Amino acid sequence: MKKSKKIAFSAGIALAIGVINYTGIHYYINSKVDPVTVAYAKDDIPPNTKITKEMVIERSVPSSSLPPEAMVAPSSVIGKYTANNFGISKHSLFYKGKVMAAEKMPNSSVLKLKSGELAFPLLVDLETSLGNSILPDTKVDLFFRGKVETVEKVNGSTITVEKPIYGRIAKGVRVTSVKDTDATNVFSDTKKKQNGGFASPTTGEGKTALAKIYTFAVDEQINEVLNKATLLGEIRPVATGSDEIDTTMSDDDIVSWIEGQSFQSASPNDLVTKKDGDQE
Missing domain, CATH: 3.90.1210.10 (Antifreeze-like/N-acetylneuraminic acid synthase C-terminal domain)
Structure with missing residues (x-):
């Protein structure tokens, strides 16, 4: 009787081992061909x-x-x-x-352009970037700041006086990219803060990367005005939630003034310039 119990016990153990081995092998095979x-x-x-x-x-x-x-x-x-x-x-x-992802591409600012939009780049510093606080895909206003010379009479004498000129060229312009001196995106939406905002990466020295180049999406007309304006003065991005801006000129007047300072060529011959050594 004892012998038969031992045989049954041994058979049970063998069966259990067989089941375990079968299950293990079956799981292993499935894990490989799953x-x-x-x-x-x-x-x-x-x-x-x-x-x-x-x-x-x-x-x-x-x-x-x-x-x-x-x-x-x-x-x-x-x-x-x-x-x-x-x-x-x-x-x-x-x-x-x-x-x-689009924001990781070197040409991310161009990839974000919509039909009819052009990319306008602008060099910035810590002041004009509002302390690194202007983010991609937000909107800002673009202002022109410069000086004009006027002739005035003072105590009977005619003198030339420089006066500031300040006005808004474009309203609600979309920021397509913010890059540092290495043309690397300063902000990445793949590294979100807990509040859902952008996270700012650090440089190799552990310092926060600073904005150096903004790229804006503008239409062809505004792009032309902005390019002319950069030759006359300074373009500044301004983050504002109000239409009431204290300027020396209205939006339309500042654009008209910039256009008025531009050379209007009647023919290609008008663009011929005098070379060194040419006689008057």
């Missing part, structure tokens, strides 16, 4: 191209066959861009570092 849905390029995708849904196909492959840097989910690549120097070949996987 199919996952992966994004592949339907056709060749050139560099610097926005990836659309139509460019992506899905395939089911074993999870163990995927390289560690592969971007698996189609949603992780759709809406992003191929890197400037790296396209995606037909039927290839998408890889991290080769597919970027």
